[in-house]
Amino acid sequence: MIRLPDPKPEVLARREAILAGLRAILPEGGVISEPLRLKPYETDGLSAYRQPPLAVVLPTSTEEVAAVLRLCQAEGVRVVPRGAGTSLSGGALPLADAVVIGLMRMNRILEVDYANRLAVVEAGVTNLGITNHVSADGFFYAPDPSSQLACMIGGNVGMNSGGAHCLKYGVTANNLLGVKLVTMAGEVVEIGGRHLDAAGYDWLGLITGSEGQLGIVTEVTVRILRSPEGQRAMLAAFRGTEIAGQAVDAIIGSGIIPVALEFMDRPCIHACEAFAHAGYPLDAEAMLIIEVEGSVAEQDMLLGKLKEICNRFDPISLKVAQTAEESLAIWKGRKGAFGAVGRISPDYLCMDGTIPTGELPFVLKRIGEMSAQYGLQVANVFHAGDGNLHPLIMFDANDPASFHKAESFGADILKLCVEVGGCLTGEHGVGVEKRDLMGVQFTEAELAQQRAIKSAFDPAWLLNPAKVFPLDGNPALQRAA
């Protein structure tokens, strides 16, 4: 288990008074404190780590969030913001002395404005909920994490989440206009608005991806886009990862930026095929899923160019979808990749480093060697256009030694990502998972400066304090054992 700061004894001692204070703020059923009912909140998408909180509160308005934060600030109580709890880095992992603030009851879509191409939604609206709400009118919200059915826009802002289509449409930060933020002092501030590029410091940019450490987001104004006329996918399978990498280079070099460009390695192809029967070629070392957009004629034109490029790299298999159904079939395996790996091994760690795309063959070779050394299987999914690599490390959760090996293996992969010029996390966030690796990417002075900026928002380090920064350097956590 990852090291967490010692609970504050004075907070634990005042538990009943704090609970009473919270109950006075929140409507009936808005405070959860019974051990059994706290269970669902003790972990998130990184389920290897568990810690029940002091209490969970479920506010229904910005005012309630502000009142809860004022109480917590006054009592010195730590808080952990939580959306759907799908974080894969332990971003929403509670602390024993913390109040988890769950935003799921703030799930209203407040406004849709097609003429200005924006929507104002509460933080607990799911990512897919936004698109579903506007899709009948031909619009969509672009960032599409694979968890989009469950994950919430507030959590997406917290992590600056990406998705399979962010090569063309960008990540969360590129699709926001404004947020309503409640500071730890309980003050409500509007940042940005309904317009682009507000003058002054880019607080919106700083808050996006700040992992719930600068404030709690209660409302988000997102840009919505008109959907393209259509989209279609193709599949290209190659004899080697290096060759597939060259094909990716050639595609980007040709001037085509597909909306999606996904790469899977052999273990991943096999896992997905066994699960989804998508017709993936089992003799391939690497496979690309490439998607383009536009009218049918435009799709044909682009897919024709892509086919011609892929053909230069002696593909084992090249399949261009002719219909929307065939496209879905090609995507089916990829979309089910996590589930598919879960069938081979119920427990796996999903890593999330980014590398310069040119380093892919070298990195995959090294990961293969490490896999043999650690004796753990790994399957790789890769957002090939932008270098974001997701190795899925399989282990056995019933065997603590196996879990520790998986953790070390994961850390070695992330160190490798930094070594080749990349970074620790492309879209899942640092959370607790990569917290103690931050020194691999940043100097002590750089970390100190980032910590000081957090302190400017949250001087007492009450907001999600055990995340992102190694505990030892954190000003308010010296009592950590």
Add this chain to the structure above:
Amino acid sequence: MSDSVLAPADEAELAASVAAAAAAGTPLAIEGAGTKRGLLRPVQAARTLSLRGLSGITLYKPQELILSARAGTPLPEIEAALAEHGQHLIAEPPSLTALFGTEGPPTLGGLVATNLSGPRRISGGAMRDHVMGIRAVNGKGEVFRSGGRVLKNVTGLDLCKLLTGAHGTLGVLTEITLKVLPGPEATGTVAVAVADLAQGVQVLSAGLGSPYGVSAAALLPAGGGGLAGMQAVLRLEDFAESVAYRGARLRAELAGFGAVQWLEGAASRALWDAVREAAPLGAEPGEAVWRVSVAPGEGPGVVAAAGCPKALLDWGGGLVWLAGPATEARHAAVMAAAAAAGGSFTLFRAPEALRAAVAVLPAEPPALAAIGARVKAVMDPAGILNPGRMRAGL
């Protein structure tokens, strides 16, 4: 250059200069090519810190869509390197040297520090969206990095975004890594004659709400871009087949609004170069220029409320360029118009006296201003970096 100009040759020298200035409490005016010296408030500084010595592209990987260059690199050098591989800067940043009456060309550092984006901002994102990594020196003389040289990175706080658009008040950018993209094979523009601003924004909204991937959408005053009468213009950029197909569809969809023209190739490019540089605004040398950002539908109302006879709307109507007399009364009217529309403004260009006398940016709510002051104190405790540039006393 006079004695008062510090021109370090590299980042280490620059860091030492800043550390010395911090120790002595000497305010520094941070400058690239100085083309935007007239932007925002005048800086009161004993010395100028020039970035001209830190120049050159340090990394360019066309296949990885990544380019890094030192902050003092002139923009044309970067554009030329990109053009060799058919790539371009996504945000289409303006140089605005004609508007400011300055000698170009601007530097990369200056562009990023001012976060100025051109017409493609609405489809491709702002400068700030493409700053993937920075190296910078804070007000204590410490070198720090944020981001990196990859396209997707959420490791730690995003100081790339914090410093982009901070006008050199939080740190001196020394090296910047940008995401770049392939340039389009072809471009074409649909121009629709419109009766007034309100109808114009309707046309732009209809185009931006279409599935044809409009990359820029502006509203030109009569005579702007060499076209007769007020014109709503919408640009397509893509492979030639796509531009032809989408252009035809868009013309058909917008024909109901007014007479439609189609500009291709060089004519289309010239028009958007002019919009990027705010040329159709027709600002006279003595006039003040404002840049107001609002929800697109609010654009016409802002023009009316501000009472400025000269207006150019870009970004679908959301970016309102205004020109008018450089008086406090007119400035107050623009401020009020932006506030009423729920938007943001900058006093973009004005004689020094006006820029020193008024708020050139909207005030922040007190809670945010207090956080901002603490962040400034973290990054620049001695207050030596471009003091007063954005706000009086900061």
